Amino acid sequence: MKPIGFAREEVDKLKFSTKGRYGLRAMIDLAVYSNGEYVTLASIAERQGISTNYLEQVFSALRKSGLVKSAKGAQGGYVLSESPSDIKVGRILRVLEGPLSVTDEDDENLAGNESCIRNCIRINVWEKMNNSLNELVDSVTLEDLAEDYRKRNGIDNSMYYI
Amino acid sequence: MKISTKGRYGLEAIVDLAIHSSEGRVNLKSIAERCEMSEAYILQIFLVLRRAGIVDSIRGAQGGYVLSRDPSQITVGDILTVLEGPLAPVPCIAEKSKRAKTTCNRFDNCTARNFWESVMNTLSEVANSITIEDLVKCYNSSFSQSIDLEYYI
Structure with missing residues (x-):
């Protein structure tokens, strides 16, 4: 392969896709607001300013992987399958x-x-960058981000345990 | 989440330039041949790198390119930042995206943004810790190894 010019589509290659970006925000939201209860995509969509249609695609992938469970019906929605920690x-x-x-x-x-x-x-650049990247993302839990989100948004975690 | 062809090929061409700089200025044609890239593509990359002060060009019949600093003073991070921009995994943390501040009301207080920033910092730290000299040393040792191997056969 011998590229001739700078391809336009290369410009944003380094960015994570919107699926990854919005998916992470939606999972933080679910960890903060669910506390074991099912949460509707519409409420996540409203809080996070992401379209419900888009969240449906993201949560379909998350459900298949076993990270979230869904329930149908009036009290339906999504819940984390495991503790965020x-x-x-x-x-x-x-x-x-x-x-x-x-x-x-x-x-x-x-x-x-x-x-x-x-x-x-x-060996000296890409593999080192990949190792550091994977080490970093595996050192942070969803609970770490949920805790940070609660602090930043003044959400008192204790109120849910009353 | 990928380094573009421009970044990968640009880094390769710079390491090639550093390896062959001991012989004086290096012409793009020889880099293109050794790296199996088109000369026009390397020229585009080198124009950007010259503007950023990483390479100097010398005109004339014996013209070509040289590194403007010692290979130990140029990091992989320098090259990638010039060719790729900040190693930002999301648009809202790229330094130039002041626009994000006005379009996203969560900009200053966003957990996800803070997390992505730590990803960017980690990638930058790794890239800034590796110099072009490190890569030249790796090349020289693997090259001498392959010569040793030929003698043994």
């Missing part, structure tokens, strides 16, 4: 984005076939 943010992001890596496997030559320079860059 047991859910690593990395797990949520991988469900929504796939493996977290700064390079595309497709773009890389097969390891045996790559030039010395490319091999040095892969």
Whole structure:
């Protein structure tokens, strides 16, 4: 592959997709407002300013992965399958984005076939960036972010235990 | 969440330039041949890198490019920031996106944004900790290893 010019679609490649970005915010919202009760997508959509249609796609993926459970009916909606302190943010992001890596496997030559320079860059740069990225997202739990969200928005957690 | 072709190829071309700078200025054609990239593509990348003060160009028949600083003084982060912009995983933390502040009322007080910022900082720290000299050393040691190997066969 010999690219000739800078492709337009390359500009935002480094960004996480809206699925990952909105999905994370929706999961934080669910962790803050659910407390074991089912929460409707409409209420998450309203609080987070994300469309309900979009959240339906995101939650369909989250449900398939087992991170959330759904219930139909008047009292229906979504609830976390596990305690937020047991859910690593990395797990949520991988469900929504796939493996977290700064390079595309497709773009890389097969390891045996790559030039010395490319091999040095892969080992010393991309793999180090990938390791740090994955370590970071696996060191933060959904509860850590929910706690931060409560603090920032003045939500008193204790009121739910009354 | 990917580094673009521009960033990957740009870094590769700079390491190639650093490896061959000991022989003086390097022309784009030779980099293009060794890295199997088009010369026009490398030229585009080098124009950006020259404007950012990472490479200097020398005109004339014997012209070509040189690194404007010692390879130990140029980090992977310098190259990627020039070619990719800030290593921001979401648009609202890129330095230039002042617009986000006006379009998103959660801008200053957003848990998710704060988390993404820590992702950006982690990626930047790694990129800033690796110099072009480190990559040249890696190349030299793997190159001498492959020569040793040929002698043994």
